[in-house]
Amino acid sequence: MIGLRAGISLAIALILCAALAAIAFAARAAVERTIVPAIAAQAESVGRSAAALVESAVTSGVPLDKLVGVDSYLEGLRAANLELAELKLVRPDGKVLGLAGAPPEDDHAQQVVTAVTARTGAPLASLIITIDPGVVSDQVNALLVDVAFIGIVSLLVALELVALVVGARGTEALAALEARVRSLAQGRLWMHSDAAEKSPFVAPIDQHMALLHERHAKARSEATRRGDADAIANLDSLSARTGLGTVHAGENHAATIIRPALFLFMMAEELARPFLPRLAGAMAPSGMEMGRDLAMSLPIVVFMACVALSQLPFAVLSERLGRRRGFVIGAAIAALSYVGSALAADYFLFLATRATAAIGYALVFVSAQGHVIDHSRPHERTAALAVFVRAIMVAGLCGPPIGGVLADRLGDHTAFFGSTALAVLGLLVAALSMPRSEPVKGAAGVSLSELGSALKAPRFAALLFGCALPAKFLLVAICFYLVPVELQKQGYSAAAIGRLQMIYPILMVAAVPIFARLAERSGAHAGFVTMGALVAGGGALLLLIGTSPWIVAGVLALLGLGQAMSIAPQSALVAAAARHVPGGRSAGVLGLFRLIERTGNATGPAAAGFLLATAGFASASALIGLMVVLGALGFALSGRTRASGTDSAPGSEAASTEGSRL
Amino acid sequence: MIRTSLGLIALFAVIAAACVAFGAYFSYVTLQNAHRKAVETRFGVTAERIAGSAQTAASLGIALPAQTTLADLTQREARLDPTVLSIDVTDAHDRVLFSSDPARIDTRESGRTANAVSRRVENDLASTIGQVVVRYNPQTLAAGEHALSGELQTIATPTLLGSALATIVIGLLLAAGLGRAARRAADPAQWPRAARSALAEAEAAHAALKTGERP
Known part of the structure; x- marks a missing residue:
């Protein structure tokens, strides 16, 4: 039997799919009526300008037949305007005076004819420009893919709002x-x-x-x-x-409760992604020694570094404060930081606001993660963490396009007020929906010896260094660095590269809950982690066959699928490993896990850049893929040589006391 | 509970409508940006061509202010396209050196102008020595944007209303179904087959124990 809430969520998904398909259909008609003629107008403009230049030469006394360099001039025009398939200067008697390109295969290709006339108005020649319908149709299709992506974003936003309503206390x-x-x-x-x-x-x-x-x-x-x-x-x-x-006892709603608040908060940060480098570049003082490129990337580096370094201390702080209070304080710090970013005119002040935003972000992240782990039974943890991961991935998908539009409409600085509004909204939703904070009395920082004993836990070190770190390294190196650089080198536009990069998060959003459920049902968490790493890392080896966009798309799809398989079971294994810390507390271990994971994030681009310079795109990617495969095999072998204590059947974990605040 | 269900259905209808509106607006913005890009590419080609001529002359040692033929070139290019308001060539300090509109000579271009496309003029050392700015009639964009907005509104408005209505109808149907199921659940005789069979099994086991029979 399908309930009212599940049924209506499904109905909304179907209704929105149909509605957005109708809008996409209207968008196609609109594109054909407005944008395609604008592309044709460009050909007319090129034609008029070239014809005017020829007329000018003839007026200056150069006979039409004696014009030199016509072919190379037309070729230059064609190279600068990809939609022009052929440019031909033809005399009225049919003699071709200049030619560049070749006619397209399509017989119905549109032609733009511009007359070249003498001062008297007598016709001298015609410049015939043939528009390549393939290029125009590619442009239209790319636009429709963008519109379809907007549809996916709308659908995801709708589902998150539905989750917010469904998870509300009034519906108990x-x-x-x-x-x-x-x-x-x-x-x-x-x-x-x-x-x-x-x-x-x-x-x-x-x-x-x-x-x-x-x-x-x-x-x-x-x-x-x-x-x-x-x-x-x-x-x-x-x-x-x-x-x-x-x-x-009913279903466990730990992750469902936190999902809307986390989604809203994460989207607040993601809004800034499209315009942050541009804004930083514009704010950088002109005499800065570090250079504009570094000035543009510095706010991102500062943010990432602060988040990574805060993981370990904040994991404990969040326990001390209690999860709800930790979330609320973190969101408040971030919201104030966004106000600061919106108002800051000085570059270094702006950097400081990014650092404080990272502190707020890290506190929210660890509090939300801690909430999910504290309030889920061990056998429910993978699915609960999958909901947590999904909220972050969906925010990552929806935030940038919305942020881009906000920045276009309101300006880069003002767009940060959008982030503020979302962070405050996330704060309010968390305050209203999360259970009252239960601070852990006497929670102390995790000592090095305790972390050492956690690392000695069966397979934990192998999991961290064989799977967690390489996974993030692979993601950042391949998806965020090597693929864009290579495709740009192949001549693809930033928009086309962006569309290709979307394969990864879309697959993650769709597949993480499915694989989490399968992992939970089978209890084979370690198997899913190993298999996921093998799929993701093995995918990168495909680049040895070729580097066409189709192969790159396949690699990104395998990366998405592989990481969707491993991401939630991996976090669940880490939480299970926390039992080996004296006292069975998870905070420090999770902090250590996130710190090491984010080290992979931080080192990925630099190492990939070095490998790209020394080995080239395909070899660099394959080497990184191989490293991931070897790491996964090392983790799998660690399970054969050591007694398995971290990966057990759900039933056997039920006796665990860790995380059983239910 | 009835109030909760009705409230939920109303909220879901609002969410469906809001998300259709969101999708339509963002599709409009995407198409609007694409349209602006297509239109501006056309003026960009013109600016690029003039910047190229200026750069060629500069590499032959003719300083930008001395390239007097740019005055004719800008006027000729501006005449070719009625949607071009002016084509300016400025120096590195944004002072207009040559323009298709003589009134603009010696004025200052203030940074990024709306409805204008610019290309930098560089010397052989890749230093910026000036820029070419093509200002176009905003109507060129407005007409296209108006058409885009009209096309999308025509479909978005009924789609939005339809989505909200469909959500309400489906919500009411599901709520009615749940209400029926709740009423049936209150009476064991009307329970679903699986529950009735479990109940019968339980009652038989309990009765058997009472009478001393082996269940």
Whole structure:
């Protein structure tokens, strides 16, 4: 049985798909009526200018037949205007005076004819420009891909808003009713303990169940009193089949609760991604010794470094503050920093606001992650972390296009107020939806010896250095550095490269929850981590075959699929490894994990740049892919040589005390 | 609960409508940017050509202010396209040296101008010695943008309303279904088959124990 909330979420997804398809259809018609003629107008402009130049030469006394360099001039025009397939200067008697390019295969290609006339108005020649319909159609298709991407973004935003509404406290009664109706449809007769306040719809169902459970308990006591072992076994088997005698705690909503707040907050930061380098470049003082390129990248470097360095101390701080308070304080710091970024006129002040925004970001990140781990049972952790990862990935997909439009419309500085608004919204949603903070009393910083003992945990070091670090290294090196550089070298536009790069996050958003569920169901977390790394790293080896955009797209798809397989199970394994720290606390271990993971982020571009210069694109990518494959094999082998303590079946983990604040 | 369900349905309808509006607006902005790019490429070609001529002359040792033929060139190029308002050649300090519009000579171009396309003029050492600025009639863009907006609005408005209505209808149907299921769930005789069969099994087991039979 599909509930009201799930059903309407599905319905909205389908309705929006249809609506956005209609808009895309209208967009295509609009493009053909407005943008295609604008491209043709460009050919007319080129034609008029070239014809005027020829007329000028003829007026200056150079006979038309004696003009030199016509071919190279026309070739120059063609090279500067990709949509022009052929340019031909032809005399009225048909003699060709200059030619560049070749006619396209399409017989219906549009031609623009510009007359070259003498001062008297007598026709001297015609400049015939043939427009390449293939190039125009490529441009139109690229635009439609952009519109389709906007559709995906709209859909994702809608689903996040739906999640926000569905996760709201006001819908608890509805959720309780849906849970009971669903249980009955499955033949499960358990008691539900999720409804704090019995609604008139839920109360009669619960009364029947209470009566039934009471009868069952009496029957079992009677059987026990009589010493009837067969009857006891029979009643227990009935309990197992029907859920009689069991109190069902309901679904775990730890990750669902945090998802909307986290999405809003992460989107606040992602808004700035498209315009941040441009803004930093414009703000950099003209006499700066470091150079404009470094000045543009410095705010990003400062942000990343502060986030990475804050992971370990903030993991403990968040425990001390309590998760909700940690989230709220972090979001407040970030919101104030965005205001600072919007108002800062000085470059170094701007850098300082980016550093404080990173501090807020790190505190929100570790608090949200801590909330998910604290409030999920070990066997639910992979799926819960998948929801957490998904919220961040969706924000990463939706933020940049929205931020780009905000910056275009309002200006780069003012667009930061958009980030402020979203961070404040995230703060409010977190304050309203997250459970009251339960600060861990006496939570102390994790000592080096404790981290050392965590590293000695079965397979933990192999997981960190064999899988976590190489995974981020591969992502940043291939997806964010080597692929854009290579495609740019091949002549592809920034927009086309951006579209190709979207393959990774889209696949991640779609596949992370699926693989997380599969990993949870099978309990083979380590297997998923290994397989994911092999797929992602092995994909990079494909570049040894060729570097065409199709192969690059395949590599990015395998990278997305591979990392979707491994990302959530990997975090769950880390959380499980935290049990080996004295006291069984996860904060320091998770901080260490994120620190090492982000080291891969930070070193990726520099190492990839070095490898690119020394080995070339294909070899550099293949080397990095090979490193990931070897790391994964090392991790897999560590499981064969050491007793497996981190990867166990869900049932066996149920006894774990770590993270069981439920 | 009925109020909660109705509130939820209304909220979902608003979300559906808002997201269609969001999608339509962002599609419009994407197309508007593409249109601006297509239009400005045309003026960029002109600016590039004039900048190229100025650079060739500069590399032959003729300083930019001394390239007097640029006055004719700018006027000729401006005449070719009625949507061009003016073509200016400025020095490195943004002072207009030559222009298709003589009134603009010796004025100052102030940074990035709206509805204008510029190309830098560089010397052989790649230092900027000036720039060519083509100012075009904003109507050129406005007409296209108006057409784009009209095309998208025509489809977006009914789509938006349709999405909201469809969400409400589906929501009401689902709510009615849930209401029916809730009423049935309150009466064990009307429970779903799986639950009825589990209940029958349980009752049989309990009854058997009462009568002393083996269940």
